Amino acid sequence: MEEEILPDKEPQKEDQDVIAELEESTLEEVQDDLYELEKTLGSIHTTRMTKPYIPEQIQKVDMSQCPISYKENSPKEKLLLAMADNFLYQYAHIYPDRKPLLLCPLNECGVPKFVSTTVRATLIPYPELYSWDGCASFVSDFLSMKPLDPPIDPPAHLYSPTWVLQTQVGTCFESSTLLCSLLLGAGYNAYCVSGYAVKEMCMMNQTKLECPLLAPPVKGQAAEQKEQTQKYSVKPPRDLLSGFEQSQADRRQAEAQAAVLKKQLEADRLQEERERPPPDPLLGLRVHCWVLVLSGSREVPENFFIDPLTGKSFSTSDDSFLGIECVWNHLNYWVNMQDCRFGCAGMTYDLGDAIRWEYLLCGSTGHSLLLIPDMRNELELEEEDEDEVLEPKQFEMPPSWVKPITISEQDMETRCPGGLKVLKFRKAKLEKFAHYLLPNGLVTRLTTYTDLDCSKPEIVREWFQHRHDHLEERELEKKSNVTKEKFTPGRSYALKSHRYITMTPETERQMDFYSHARADGLAQIVETPLEMKESFQDRPDFLYYRHVVFDRRAKVFGPRDAPDLGHRPLKKVLEKFHRDLSKPASEDVAERVFLVSEDRIQVTYHREDDRIIPAWRNFTKPRDSGDSNKPQSFTPEMASSFQVDPFEKPSKNVFLYVTLMHMMKEEIKVAKRIKDSEKEMRAILQLRQQEESSIELNISIYNTARNEKARCHREELERTAQEERLRREEKELDCLAPFLAQLGDPDKLTKHTAVLLRNNCLADLKQRLIDMANLIQARFERETQELQQKQLWYQKNQLSMTKEDEDEYLAYCSDAMFRIHILKLRLSRHKDKAPQKYLALDEKLRRDPRLSNYLF
Numbered sequence: 001m002e003e004e005i006l007p008d009k010e011p012q013k014e015d016q017d018v019i020a021e022l023e024e025s026t027l028e029e030v031q032d033d034l035y036e037l038e039k040t041l042g043s044i045h046t047t048r049m050t051k052p053y054i055p056e057q058i059q060k061v062d063m064s065q066c067p068i069s070y071k072e073n074s075p076k077e078k079l080l081l082a083m084a085d086n087f088l089y090q091y092a093h094i095y096p097d098r099k100p101l102l103l104c105p106l107n108e109c110g111v112p113k114f115v116s117t118t119v120r121a122t123l124i125p126y127p128e129l130y131s132w133d134g135c136a137s138f139v140s141d142f143l144s145m146k147p148l149d150p151p152i153d154p155p156a157h158l159y160s161p162t163w164v165l166q167t168q169v170g171t172c173f174e175s176s177t178l179l180c181s182l183l184l185g186a187g188y189n190a191y192c193v194s195g196y197a198v199k200e201m202c203m204m205n206q207t208k209l210e211c212p213l214l215a216p217p218v219k220g221q222a223a224e225q226k227e228q229t230q231k232y233s234v235k236p237p238r239d240l241l242s243g244f245e246q247s248q249a250d251r252r253q254a255e256a257q258a259a260v261l262k263k264q265l266e267a268d269r270l271q272e273e274r275e276r277p278p279p280d281p282l283l284g285l286r287v288h289c290w291v292l293v294l295s296g297s298r299e300v301p302e303n304f305f306i307d308p309l310t311g312k313s314f315s316t317s318d319d320s321f322l323g324i325e326c327v328w329n330h331l332n333y334w335v336n337m338q339d340c341r342f343g344c345a346g347m348t349y350d351l352g353d354a355i356r357w358e359y360l361l362c363g364s365t366g367h368s369l370l371l372i373p374d375m376r377n378e379l380e381l382e383e384e385d386e387d388e389v390l391e392p393k394q395f396e397m398p399p400s401w402v403k404p405i406t407i408s409e410q411d412m413e414t415r416c417p418g419g420l421k422v423l424k425f426r427k428a429k430l431e432k433f434a435h436y437l438l439p440n441g442l443v444t445r446l447t448t449y450t451d452l453d454c455s456k457p458e459i460v461r462e463w464f465q466h467r468h469d470h471l472e473e474r475e476l477e478k479k480s481n482v483t484k485e486k487f488t489p490g491r492s493y494a495l496k497s498h499r500y501i502t503m504t505p506e507t508e509r510q511m512d513f514y515s516h517a518r519a520d521g522l523a524q525i526v527e528t529p530l531e532m533k534e535s536f537q538d539r540p541d542f543l544y545y546r547h548v549v550f551d552r553r554a555k556v557f558g559p560r561d562a563p564d565l566g567h568r569p570l571k572k573v574l575e576k577f578h579r580d581l582s583k584p585a586s587e588d589v590a591e592r593v594f595l596v597s598e599d600r601i602q603v604t605y606h607r608e609d610d611r612i613i614p615a616w617r618n619f620t621k622p623r624d625s626g627d628s629n630k631p632q633s634f635t636p637e638m639a640s641s642f643q644v645d646p647f648e649k650p651s652k653n654v655f656l657y658v659t660l661m662h663m664m665k666e667e668i669k670v671a672k673r674i675k676d677s678e679k680e681m682r683a684i685l686q687l688r689q690q691e692e693s694s695i696e697l698n699i700s701i702y703n704t705a706r707n708e709k710a711r712c713h714r715e716e717l718e719r720t721a722q723e724e725r726l727r728r729e730e731k732e733l734d735c736l737a738p739f740l741a742q743l744g745d746p747d748k749l750t751k752h753t754a755v756l757l758r759n760n761c762l763a764d765l766k767q768r769l770i771d772m773a774n775l776i777q778a779r780f781e782r783e784t785q786e787l788q789q790k791q792l793w794y795q796k797n798q799l800s801m802t803k804e805d806e807d808e809y810l811a812y813c814s815d816a817m818f819r820i821h822i823l824k825l826r827l828s829r830h831k832d833k834a835p836q837k838y839l840a841l842d843e844k845l846r847r848d849p850r851l852s853n854y855l856f
Contacts, residue, residue, distance in 0.1 A: 061108045069401040070109045076398040105158035119330040121184035122405040135182040140311030141415045146171045152285045160402045168417045173289040175308035189297040195324035197288035199280045204309045211425040317345035333360040440695045441467045468696035494518045545576040567675050570596040594667045601663045617641040619660045754854035769834045780823040787816045
């Protein structure tokens with residue numbers, strides 16, 4: 001603490017003696033005097049020297065598996081604990097009304113550890129954990145909340161992030177420590193914050209909040225385009241309506257809207273009063289811990305809070321945070337000196353401001369004066385008398401005692417404890433599942449309700465992953481029983497979404513398709529029992545819409561009159577086309593209607609740019625139009641037309657006849673396409689029923705834990721390689737293999753062949769032994785000759801050699817004698833073992849099953 005905030009009382013004599021010794025000693029000497037220092041510092045030190053209480057949960061920790069840093073404190077950590085106790089002693093004396101600070105809680109092994117050393121900055125090698133929102137989402141999903149007991153005091157224990165990851169259970173302080181470690185490793189300027197919050201945040205109660213998945217997507221603000229007024233334009237017609245009547249109508253409409261708005265506001269107020277929770281008797285006293293991220297690093301524009309229990313970000317002026325006691329990271333510890341009676345809205349987070357933030361270690365980088373502040377004045381006086389400048393020693397924050405944080409791929413995939421997590425919101429319930437946990441690939445389910453008790457479900461939305469049928473999302477409306485499914489690109493028929501009530505054909509449904517992936521450009525089909533509407537995109541024939549009206553099926557009285565039960569009879573077909581600029585507008589069809597039940601065809605052409613109405617033609621099909629390939633009888637009464645240009649010559653009967661025949665052929669083609677569409681829809685429905693009855697999940701070939709086919713293939717390859725290696729080793733160890741190869745690998749051996757194989761094998765071994773002996777003898781003689789030549793050279797030049805030359809000669813002689821000795825030993829050992837190897841091979845050949853029957 002700073003000098004001006006120290007207590008006015010004089011330090012005790014015992015304290016002065018201990019402090020004087022501490023000033024003169026180095027960091028190594030402090031270790032020997034630490035026990036006396038702790039004994040002198042009063043009741044807090046007495047607590048440190050006694051054996052800590054270990055609850056039942058801590059006793060479950062396997063102490064033998066914990067590193068030494070978990071079970072003991074280093075000399076530097078012990079000194080830091082003493083400094084923290086002194087800091088806490090002065091803080092409690094100056095601010096007796098404030099709660100004690102969380103400085104040195106016990107870890108899972110029951111050892112006191114400073115909170116800053118519990119933070120271990122770690123960068124996890126997963127792209128998802130490179131951003132703050134990914135880290136917050138992982139921590140909130142991976143851990144289960146353990147409430148503080150009591151809720152108004154900081155915890156007595158603060159477990160390490162490694163233990164929290166192992167058990168997947170932690171308090172808000174442990175969750176914040178883990179999140180802060182991940183954020184620091186990712187490059188963020190993050191701090192753990194100990195303070196006070198509302199009950200809903202401390203208890204992770206989100207039943208009064210809207211589910212994040214229900215929030216409408218934020219749309220980008222489009223640039224406003226100013227309408228350019230033309231200088232020369234037609235003036236609008238004069239408005240002949242009464243201005244007074246218009247104003248009276250607007251006033252009445254505004255009064256009606258105000259009344260409706262007032263009723264709505266009153267209803268909202270009453271609803272809010274009914275949903276308002278009872279007053280919290282512990283408001284402002286509930287302790288909570290969260291993470292503060294300061295701007296600057298990683299392009300963070302402004303400071304913000306992160307709640308580790310929910311993974312959400314909040315503004316530093318949010319009403320849910322009621323006050324801050326202290327903040328810390330892996331370098332330092334700061335105590336808040338600002339007034340928090342009105343929350344955190346007016347606070348500043350410049351930790352270098354010593355007036356608003358009191359630090360434990362001097363400087364924001366984690367350095368501190370080793371000298372206790374009470375004695376600074378006395379030291380300065382002594383320095384002035386002795387005219388000596390004593391530079392105070394600086395104390396750096398000890399490294400973290402926590403093991404490096406590691407997160408396995410299985411933990412990243414499982415995320416939630418047990419692979420399942422349920423979150424409750426206002427009129428909604430969110431369920432999260434691990435990938436591959438459920439056989440249908442479900443990963444998220446959101447259920448919305450009509451009441452606050454969540455007893456009447458309204459809509460159920462499900463999200464899937466790794467589905468072989470590319471199903472991505474499904475939404476079910478309970479009241480209307482309408483189901484809507486969405487698919488990712490790549491599935492059969494390029495199906496994009498499917499909205500239906502039942503899978504039965506010829507019922508109400510809507511199908512959307514990826515039009516760019518289909519040859520016919522189909523984008524949407526809307527079907528009812530008697531209608532079907534098709535929309536197309538980017539077709540070469542410019543068709544973009546088709547509306548089909550079906551007739552009711554006739555009753556079947558006999559086999560001859562039986563209609564096609566697979567398709568519905570057509571009553572009317574309407575098709576619309578875009579403009580084809582390669583044709584004149586009067587010849588480019590814009591709309592054609594096939595009135596099948598009335599044997600009529602209506603064709604409407606596109607409108608000219610300078611016309612207000614289009615041209616059209618109506619045709620009546622001949623009664624004997626059963627076969628369109630045969631010439632039909634045509635009369636002028638069968639065609640009627642309208643030409644926009646009165647000076648244009650009317651069309652001749654031949655042209656009208658050809659047009660009619662063309663339209664009749666087009667009608668047949670359209671009927672066939674409609675039947676193909678019906679057939680395709682039935683195929684899609686049948687395929688969807690099969691896919692739902694036997695759901696398959698896509699598993700990557702690199703996922704060896706789940707891909708059974710890949711695992712079996714890998715085991716087969718390993719088994720084949722092992723067998724091949726064994727065969728090769730057996731073949732390499734077979735001493736008869738090269739000699740059998742010389743004889744052509746005969747299937748059966750004779751006595752003469754067996755004796756020949758034995759003699760050849762023994763002769764080959766004998767020759768190799770002789771060659772080895774000759775090789776060793778030659779190397780021995782060469783080394784001896786080189787040594788003799790070196791000795792002769794030394795005798796000739798002994799008088800003119802320098803000290804370095806003599807040392808080099810002696811080193812060479814030593815190495816040469818060593819090599820000669822080794823070669824001599826090898827030659828002697830070879831001569832002793834050569835007869836033994838010869839006899840051993842002879843015995844092995846006699847026992848060989850291929851030669852034993854022929855050798856006596």
